[in-house]
Amino acid sequence: MFAAIWAQDENRLIGNGDTMPWHLPNDLQFFKNTTENNTIVMGRTTFEGMNKQPLPNRHTIVLTTDRDYQAExxxxxxxxxxxVAYEKNYDGIVFITGGAKVxxxxxxxxxxxxxxxxxESFEGDVFIPDIDFDVWSMIDVSDGLVDSKNKYPHSFETFKRKK
Structure with missing residues (x-):
């Protein structure tokens, strides 16, 4: 099964170059808890924005058109x-984690x-593509805790594709 996971601001912004334009530990923890022990797929730029470090307890697939690209x-x-061929033979969830083209x-x-x-609204240049949410049903939503480390109001939303 494929799932997508991302954080965005009110204007669909997801990045500034190869980095996130905000720091929100609650979201990083949500990402970790949701994706751990599964596979994550990201583009080369997203991976390189993480200092070419795969995340622990996840199988990482880096998608690139560069046939010579290698990373440890x-x-x-x-x-x-x-x-897609990988996903067909995989028992877990394959999480799509960015960037915009991916x-x-x-x-x-x-x-x-x-x-x-x-x-909130932030400055950046990478946006999540337009999504037709008419084909999705929201199955869960919860507000994240705002505190000294998580300064921005935020919500965690889960959608399931309508059949």
Missing amino acids: GVTVMHSVDEV YQEFLPLCDIVYRTVIH
Whole structure:
């Protein structure tokens, strides 16, 4: 099964270059708890924005068109079809984790979406593609705790594709 997970601001912003334009530990913990012991798929730029460090307790697939690309501790794939073939033989969840082009290519294949909405506006240049939420049902929503480490109001939303 494919699922997508991301955090965005009120304007669908998800990044600034290869980094996130905010610091929200609650969202990082949500991401960890949701994706742990599964596979995550990301583009090369997203991976390099993480200092080329795979996340612990997850199998990481880096998607790139560069046939010579190599990175330690990850599986490099070069097409959506390769990832789809992997998913067909995988018992866990394959999480799509960015960037924008990767989301655009995989959202039509996803059954679940995990979206953190940060109720602020930030500066950046990477946006989540337009999504037709008429084909999705919200199955869960909860507000994140705002405190000294998590300064922005935010909500965790889960959507399931309508059949």
